[in-house]
Amino acid sequence: MPDIDIDFCGNRREEVIEYVRQKYGNDCVCQIITFGTMASRGVLRDVGHVLDFDLGEVDKLCKKVPQGPGASLAAALEADAELKTLRDSTPQHKRLFDLSLKLEGLARHSSIHAAGVVIADKPLREYVPLAKNGDDVITQWQMTELEEVGLLKMDFLGLKTLTILTEAVRLVKETCGVEVDLGKLPLADRETYALMTRGETQGVFQLESSGMRELLGRLKPDTFEDVIAVLALYRPGPLGSGMVDMFVRRKHGEEPVQYPHDDLRPVLEPTYGVIVYQEQVMQIANVIGGFSMADADNLRKAMGKKKPEVMAKFKDQFVAGAKGRNYGEKFARELFETMEYFAGYGFNKSHSTAYALVTYQTAWLKAHHPIEFVAANLTVESGNSDKIKEFLDDARRSTLRVLPPSVNASQRYFSVENGQIRYGLGAIKGVGARAADLIAAERRNKGPFGSLEDLCERLDANAVNKTALEAMVQAGALDGLGRARRPTFEAVEAALRSSAVTREDRRRGQRLLFAAAPATPAPTNAAAANGATEGEWPEHERLTREKESLGFYLSGHPFEKRGAFLRRLAGASTRSLASQEPGSTVRIAGMVSGVRVLQIKQGKNAGQKMARFQLEDLEGQVPVTCFARAFQTAKDRIVEDAIVFLTGRIDANSEEKALLLDQIEPAAEVIRREVAGLVLFLHGGLTTEGTLLRIAEAGERHRGQQHLHLDVEEDGTCYRIRTDAGIHISEALLDEVSLIVGPENMSFTRM
Secondary structure, X not given: OOOEEEEEEHHHHHHHHHHHHHHHOHHHEEEEEEEEEOOHHHHHHHHHHHOOOOHHHHHHHHHOOOOOOOOXXXXXXXXXXXXXXXXXXXXXXXXXXXXXXXXXXXXXXXXXXXXXXXXXXXXXXHOOOEEEEOOEEEEOOOHHHHHHOOOEEEEEEEEHHHHHHHHHHHHHHHHHOOOOOHHHOOOOOHHHHHHHXXXXXXXXXXXXXXXXXXXXXXXXXXXHHHHHHHHHHOOHHHHHHOHHHHHHHHHXXXXXXXXXXXXXXXXXXXXXXXXXXXHXXXXXXXXXXXXXXXXXXXXXXXXHHOXXXXXXXXXXXXXXXXHHOOOOHHHHHHHHHHHHHHHOOOEOHHHHHHHHHHHHHHHHHHHHOHHHHHHHHHHHOOOOHHHHHHHHHHHHHOOOOEEOOOOOOOOOOOEEEOOEEEOOHHHOOOOOHHHHHXXXXXXXXXXXXXXXXXXXXXXXXXXXXXXXXXXHHHHOOOHHHOOOHHHHHHHHHHHHHHHHHHHHHHHOOOOOOOOOOOOOOOOOHHXXXXXXXXXXXXXXXXXXXXXXXXXXXXXXXXXXXOHHHHHHHHOEOOHXXXXXXXXXXEEEEEEEEXXXXXXXXXXXXXXXXXXXXXXEEOOEEEEXXXXXXXXXXXXXXXOOOOEEEEEEEEOOOOOOOOEEEEEEEEHHHHHHHHEEEEEEEEOHHHHOHHHHHHXXXXXXXXXXXXXXXXXXXXXXXXXXXXXXXXXXXXXXXXHHHHHHHOHHHEEEEEO
């Protein structure tokens, strides 16, 4: 039977399965079993647990083993000398690896296939053995066995883009009062095509990759047919064969549109004479070769599989049919060879069209309702902190503002608030959907929370527990309640104990002396501001804890206060890369993020390791590749969140700006080696005695051998004062001084 795949909104997939059960009979419809196996890393963890290995040690071993399709523990040991040495280091380690190698690949557990549903014409128990999985009945045979016995397997796939569209439409109605009917969008909307041409396609279905954005910029789509073609063309075959370049040149009139024969103009006109789709191959076979559409479909399948003996028969049939229709034999043979070449790269147009419609709908929403569109994406991606960060970075570039989470403003999901996006409580790690819903419902019914204690007293401690509260504090969701994060965090346990006592007293019918007093009012903005910094964690710790709860930095960035200083010292930034020639060498200061260590599988460096990561500065980020040779010396410095100076070459083979690493150094080392003194520019309100006193106090806390200079501007004249204070220009000092004078007023003198 054919394999049928259908995409549905992910949140409503269960409704579809229930509908199928009701339509065809509950005993004729079943989900399919799948078996989880002991994969390379998982088997090490399982065996390590049984052998009472330290979890941290096993985790370090696992990180040295590649994962993904085709990865195996045996291959990792063969290729990685360091891992092999660790295996042989002690008898316990040898036993760990020996047992793991024997168990690797065996079935570990059964579960329900993510998408597969089997539908039969009579009760499934008459065809296959069944099993119980919780409340569900599933097959005992896997997908492949079900196909072999002739049963119809369908994949009901939850496509998150359809969920995003549903959520965006809901938000547009909620915030703008506009009903958007996605099925009736005008397919000639100029703003939508302009957005695609600019490459502003973060979150747009199928158009997010850098390569796709580059193609959109070249192609400049202005019709729905162009969108269909883009999705069909952006694949390795067409890109490598020159089809894409031909298509782009012909679209823009840089090359004449030619047709093999004028009779094929109706077939090839939408694609400028280029055979892009499998359906076009079928139409050509029908028009020129006289094939029936059934034969034409068989030809399409044969061309895709490239079977020479089958192709020879079809070629003879095509030439004979063409001659019977008064086309020349030479023309027919040449046309068949052209079809054969393009058919290897052709894409199914019906598939591309269905996806192009979803692409257009997401692009239309982003062009006309960007705030609601981004909020919908953030909601659907709320469990993926990497994707949330991508959308937040995109929002900042497009001047959209994302407000921090707040127990007195946030919903469970991301919402739209006065033309801005409010962070959802449910996206904070450790909070959960139930706690987020309870907080929003309590606030809606009884008003805002006045304090941490008020929050604890009004909510069920089993749902909004210590873990959830601490996570919200670290994320900044309680910042508006009058106290800084640190004292609030330290008060969580006491507040929970107190609220438990209060609830118990109420349950017993007792009343405390002030029980009838009204709840503490929500603090004013001024009160909240006054308490916001008192007793706070140091800036670095506050941001680290924020990242722990959110997965990224939201209220600030470790690079923010010292970034301008380091950028001046480095000489280049991520933004300045656009003006640099491919192959040229640059030095950039930034923060390391998204580190991935990979094992090289082929070539002379097979078995060695390399790394890929992002380098972030105040102006953006750039992907960096560190090949095996550089990785040997750089591996201990490529650490998440490290502030570094990176020297590298602009990758000439990359479609977007990217760097190939030559050298990486901690920022502290570069400052110590290259900077003789710190220069502070004091002007206007910065020339007060209070500012000078704060600078002096900061210098006292960071004594060292480097110099401190003050460039003071008075009455239009600037003069430099070299102080007697010897300072140590550390990252901590730069952060402190930045708070006093501002990052734009800091510079340096070189050694």
